[in-house]
Amino acid sequence: MCNKNFIYLLNDALENNHLQRALDAVHTFKAADLADILTQLPLSSSQILLVNLPARAYVFSYLKPQQQVKFAQILPWATLAEIIGEMPSDKRADIFKQLDLEQQNVLLPALAQAKREDIRQLAAYVEGTAGAIMSSEYATLKPNMTVLDAIKMLRLEAPATETIYIAYVLDEMRKLLGVISLKQLILGQEQDQVDQLMTTDLISADVDTDQDDVAKTIARYDLLALPIVDAQGVMVGIVTYDDAMDVASEEATEDFLRVGAVNASSKLSLKNASIFVLYQKRVFWLVILVFGSLLSGIGIAHFEDIIAANIVLVFFLPLLVGSGGNAGSQSATLMVRALATGDVQFKDWFYLLGRESLVALCLGVTMAIAVSVLGYFRGDAMVALVLALSMLGIVLLGCLIGMSLPFILNRFKLDPASASAPLVTSICDATGVIVYLFIASQLLTGIAP
Structure with missing residues (x-):
């Protein structure tokens, strides 16, 4: 939490169009801290700062849902679409579901077709299930690839995936055959095939699995990510450990509120609620x-x-x-x-x-x-x-x-x-x-x- 004097000086720089000075003042801050700073600035100043931050999408994902909605209402639709398009797929779907129908209809045409279809698919899953919290951005490999080819493929996929520490081996029908870690690939011989090194003792969850059960599975087996499959066994996404931590935190908050005989809502803010x-x-x-x-x-x-x-x-x-x-x-x-x-x-x-x-x-x-x-x-x-x-x-x-x-x-x-x-x-x-x-x-x- 920044002191009031820093926030005052930062706001003064933004109001007087000293944008570079403001960006220099916050360039060492982490994304979570930048999100906190945005909530302390007046909305007009925080809008200017957010739009010009180098990692704006990452910072935007740290804002609470109600704060994201506030920004969605004041940002130009083209700018909002750019920010949301740069976010991870699961975070993108979360903010999309927070918008009303009219805002959704305006936002969707501004997104690239692939991201538009991805949002529609992820937003369709029932709240509280694995499908609602999963990401569709994960690394995939083919079973007949060599280790050398697999590492080259991961280099290409890395910018668009949640994690490359674990890659999922799929067949032609995108059914999950096995998983392989980056460590296994690095330690393997260049001409070894992926299907020789991959782990076939799989732990996965269905899209309709309760999100609390998904979080417990990840914690029980110390997984970096849990693959999610549909009814036909086709892999459709992953739930990462950080998403599982968010779920565990939400569930704990709801249980804590229920124990106090308060109608549960993990998103209840004592400070901001009416x-x-x-x-x-x-x-x-x-x-x-x-x-x-x-x-x-x-x-x-x-x-x-x-x-x-x-x-x-x-x-x-x-x-x-x-x-x-x-x-x-x-x-x-x-x-x-x-x-x-x-x-x-x-x-x-x-x-x-x-x-x-x-x-x-x-x-x-x-x-x-x-x-x-x-x-x-x-x-x-x-x-x-x-x-x-x-x-x-x-x-x-x-x-x-x-x-x-x-x-x-x-x-x-x-x-x-x-x-x-x-x-x-x-x-x-x-x-x-x-x-x-x-x-x-x-x-x-x-x-x-």
């Missing part, structure tokens, strides 16, 4: 949880006689209920993370249920001892016993609810991250009130309410 958007993202779950919290009130109303007879119970109610919610939120967070990373599956539920019960009992006993001491000094030995048993039961239930809810949602094909901390807390609050006051009614009066 008041209405922030309200809209948060209001649904909060309203639902208001009615969920009524269960706690119903429980208190049902046991109002025992509360009236033992007013000391009210002092410990927030403490006990809060402890159950905290324990449940911890368990839910751990389980959502384990399910998201593939560390556990539904078949592990009963095994984990036993483990979580033992952990919860240990936690409950520890917390019960602590709270019973407070109960003894605040009330008497009977109050201390009520508090100890209640704490044990509440923590145990809270942990089991927090652990089980993500599993249940996952079983019904729902996102386990929807087992948000507020949702788990509301359920644990209601059950905690009932457990606490039920135990109190049994021990302090000897009869059921």
Whole structure:
């Protein structure tokens, strides 16, 4: 992040037509940093700087989608077409999908035919699938090529490909036969054939594969890129490791928002989003949880006689209920993370249920001892016993609810991250009130309410 004085001087140079001075000032900056600078300048100045940057397409690809759309609305269509045409194919398709229909219809004729058709094809894939995030720019070789010819081919293809470290060996029908690394080619003899050196133990994904599964596959096998094939086995693109990192970041952001009971969107900007958007993202779950919290009130109303007879119970109610919610939120967070990373599956539920019960009992006993001491000094030995048993039961239930809810949602094909901390807390609050006051009614009066 540049200081305000630098941004002021840069903007002054651009406004006074000292373009070369401005370009000299930023020529050592990386593309990601240049994109950040563009967002800090007034739109008129940032437009001038962007258009004249040597690596403008690369810088443009680092801008957030909403910022790209802003530039698309003010740049001349010919200039925009040049910038988008210089971008990698997957980034090109992403910005194209952000434009409205009228803008798309104006942009397409300004692009070269090959790039126009490529955009149409990539933009047609369903969002969230491998096809939607793949690049169509990758190095290909024929199986009967010699190593010498293959290296010559890679030199020709290099400027237009995402990566040349991995090349894909295709037959005449463009079906994937194998992969070969640049290292294998360099270490091979010049007259060796590609099909003698290539790896045929292939890892690939279908165009309709969920993008999260693609990212996990790339991470699991430490791949630089994952080849993507269609239903006929024809290779149509690759997903590179940097795209997989973007997907993982988006998925983590969405899960994090869901855990906070916020309607998920990885593109939500707390700084730039409107008041209405922030309200809209948060209001649904909060309203639902208001009615969920009524269960706690119903429980208190049902046991109002025992509360009236033992007013000391009210002092410990927030403490006990809060402890159950905290324990449940911890368990839910751990389980959502384990399910998201593939560390556990539904078949592990009963095994984990036993483990979580033992952990919860240990936690409950520890917390019960602590709270019973407070109960003894605040009330008497009977109050201390009520508090100890209640704490044990509440923590145990809270942990089991927090652990089980993500599993249940996952079983019904729902996102386990929807087992948000507020949702788990509301359920644990209601059950905690009932457990606490039920135990109190049994021990302090000897009869059921």
